[in-house]
Amino acid sequence: MNALGQQAHFITLSTPDLEAARDFYVVGLGWEPLLDVPGEIIFFQIAPGTVLGFFDALKFGQDLGHEPATQGAHGASGMTLAHNVGTRGEVAGVVRTMQAAGGRVVTSPREGAFGGIFHAHVADPNGVIWEVAHNPGWSIDDDGGVNLS
Structure with missing residues (x-):
């Protein structure tokens, strides 16, 4: 390394x-x-x-x-933080939780234009944008390594 x-x-x-x-x-x-x-x-x-x-x-x-x-x-600015979830249905649930906590929905849950994902975007009260996504090509190995396919 x-x-x-x-x-x-x-x-x-x-x-x-x-x-x-x-x-x-x-x-x-x-x-x-x-x-x-x-x-x-x-x-x-x-x-x-x-x-x-x-x-x-x-x-x-x-x-x-x-x-x-x-x-x-x-x-x-010009950035997002992302939270990946296991299913498409979980996207809406996380978005509802974030909205109830004071977040502002930027994009409602929907098919992504890129990469075959289902996602939404929520801004926290200070404008930090979170992407909540189900990405079937994303996984984490037992050793913590990320796989993107």
């Missing part, structure tokens, strides 16, 4: 409303924080060795050395 190791251990997103993120993921979806620093950041373990963090936008900008007036341009 090379020095970079083809790994990402932390995915950290700037969020303009940390309380809304906390309410959506903890209260609405029932996620358990790995670490929760009020007014600063909240981390969730989302896979073995992988953590998803939501960092208060002002503190995120400070961490990157940006002045508060310029830090807003550095938030997440």
Whole structure:
């Protein structure tokens, strides 16, 4: 393995409303924080060795050395986080749960235009877009390796 190791251990997103993120993921979806620093950041373990963090936008900008007036341009955009489920029917159930937690449905469950998937998109209260998908060509080996066919 090379020095970079083809790994990402932390995915950290700037969020303009940390309380809304906390309410959506903890209260609405029932996620358990790995670490929760009020007014600063909240981390969730989302896979073995992988953590998803939501960092208060002002503190995120400070961490990157940006002045508060310029830090807003550095938030997440042009990306999705994905949650794959085992069946097409589960897509709608997860979307309903996310919507009840305060998420906004961006695209209702439907056939995907690419890759033979059935999916939907939901934005969390801060605009982070989640794809909820059933992809029959996606699987995980016992050792954690991902297969895409």
